[in-house]
Amino acid sequence: MTPFRKTGQLYQALFRAKPTKLVEKALTHLKNYQPSADEELAHTSLLASAYALTSMYSLELSDAIKSVHCYDKLMSKNYPLKPEDWLKLSQVYTFIYEKTQSLEHLEKAVYAANLSSNTQQISKALLDLYLKVRDEETFNLCLEKCSRYLLEKPNDLDLLFIRAELYFEYGQRNKQTRFLQLALDEYEKMVALYPNNQKAKSLSVATSSFLSLFLEDAEKLSESIYKSQLLSEHTPIELYAKGVSSLCYAIYSSDLDELQAAIHFLQHSTSIDRTFSTGWHYLGISFFLLYEAIEHDRYLHLSIRFFQKAIQQKPTSESYIQLAIATSRIFEIDQSPEHLEESKRLFEIAFNLEKGAPFPPTEWIYEYALLLDNMGEVKEDESLLMMAIDQLNRVLILDPTTQDIHYRIALTLSHLADLTNDNNHFMRAFCHFRLAHRNNPDHDFVLLDWALTLIHYGECVEDETRRHGIMKEAEEKLMQSAKQGNNQAYYQIACFYSLGNQKDLALDWMKRARSINALPPMQELLEDTWLENLRKTDEFRHFMTLLNDPSSDH
DSSP states (O other): OOOOOSOHHHHHHHHHHOHHHHHHHHHHHHHHOOOOTTTHHHHHHHHHHHHHHHHHHHOOHHHHHHHHHHHHHHHHTTOOOOHHHHHHHHHHHHHHHHHHOOHHHHHHHHHHHHHHTOHHHHHHHHHHHHHHHOOHHHHHHHHHHHHHHHHHSTTOHHHHHHHHHHHHHHHHHHTOHHHHHHHHHHHHHHHHHOTTOHHHHHHHHHHHHHHHHHHTOHHHHHHHHHHHHTSOSSSHHHHHHHHHHHHHHHHHHTOHHHHHHHHHHHHHHHHHOTTOHHHHHHHHHHHHHHHHHHOOHHHHHHHHHHHHHHHHHOOOHHHHHHHHHHHHHHHHHHOOHHHHHHHHHHHHHHHHHTTTSSOOOHHHHHHHHHHHHHHHHHHTOHHHHHHHHHHHHHHHHHOTTOTTHHHHHHHHHHHHHHHHOOHHHHHHHHHHHHHHHHHOTTOHHHHHHHHHHHHHHHHHOOOHHHHHHHHHHHHHHHHHHHHTTOTHHHHHHHHHHHHTTOHHHHHHHHHHHHHTTOOOOHHHHHHOGGGHHHHTSHHHHHHHHHHHOGGGGO
8 A cells, every 4th residue: 555645736736625534533433432242353353454544644664564453353253254354354354564674564465355356456566566576477467366356447557557567677687578568568558548647647657768778879868868858747757757768868868968957857856755765776876876986985975875865765676776886986086984784784674675576686795795805805804705716606606797807706716715725716716717818808807806816826836937937927917907008007017026125126116007097195105015125215205206206306
């Protein structure tokens, strides 16, 4: 059941009719009435119904729970419930689920809906169940039921909306454009049947935008933008459609102006309805993308704030994941480990919300693995690094085409090898570096990190001849990385030559790194152990003087 909100004409009509006052009055009479023994169950039935209606308007969990207790009492006494009672009970269970995210209450909502024989409630409850468990069986059941009901009522708007949302959610979740197209077809059918339905028009535009982005179809994206301009700006759903169409175009074309337009429309949608969780969610995504493009800390903090607002209204796993990712980025700004801890907590809340699903999306697992890797490095915690590798291997099994998956596994294994000096971890890292390079020979960071891992491994090898061969291979990969345009390689080459006590070459590459602004912060130059040999020279001290006072270079 969707609680009534203080927006639009529906609220105006409800406000004039004052139904809450009538329900409250009826409930007060029922609570004050002392039934006889013969009247007790009938009285309990009326109380159950009154509490159910009260929860619709009060939005209080306590009213819904009182309604359930009354219905439980009736069922324990074998009181015959009518279809309308089962409908109310299903709606109450759905409301409790929305408040608590309890799978048990959602399953009870589905059970009660089936006994109500109300086609819309059965379809809606099954849709909610699919959105919770995300399994094929529930998807197919919901689709079968909804499609069968639509054969009987082919133009039923509520059922069409439910099936369209089912298609959309399945398509977006599983990156299946065929289902996004089916969702779009449903919305366009609704627009044809009900030309004045702004919700159908808006969702048609939004779905078309997502589909065009997935297909990387610039022409269709432009068409979605044009259609969004025909929408008014009176309701949150229309503004959401305008915002999403601009957001999708911005992602496709890396257009900051379109990203700003998306933010404008989404902010307007949430100003009209402060409870519009979808608007807050996509506003958070828009500001996160703006932060990644401009790297202005304020945008990251705004992104976090808007994801939190989305969660306050509707605690979905999608919003928790986005909040977790944004929170982890704060660590990159202030290097404070508590942000990593908070991010891990948020990831685990999201996964807990998805515990009924077969597995979460691979990109969520991937991001979680990166967080664990980061935490393991910061804390020098072997167990966290092992967890990260397990999660990355899980991604590899679920989706072997994930971009850079072998590189990320190699990198995490290299961190574990550096921490433990375990030969097996080094060998596994090299295997994945080799696969990563084979898949993408132009990835200069694969070569750079492969070289750095070889250097760390070489430092653990006692046999001088073998060690020399390893260092030679590392040098070749560093040079190849620099040739491919990796500016960071210049500094690492300087460190490599310093480590080998080739001080003139080390200083030469330091100067090259300086000429392309590729030197790390001053503190790192003073503390990097690989530069220890170079730091002992007068030439390095003179070089540092030039860095501190560039005018002395002339």
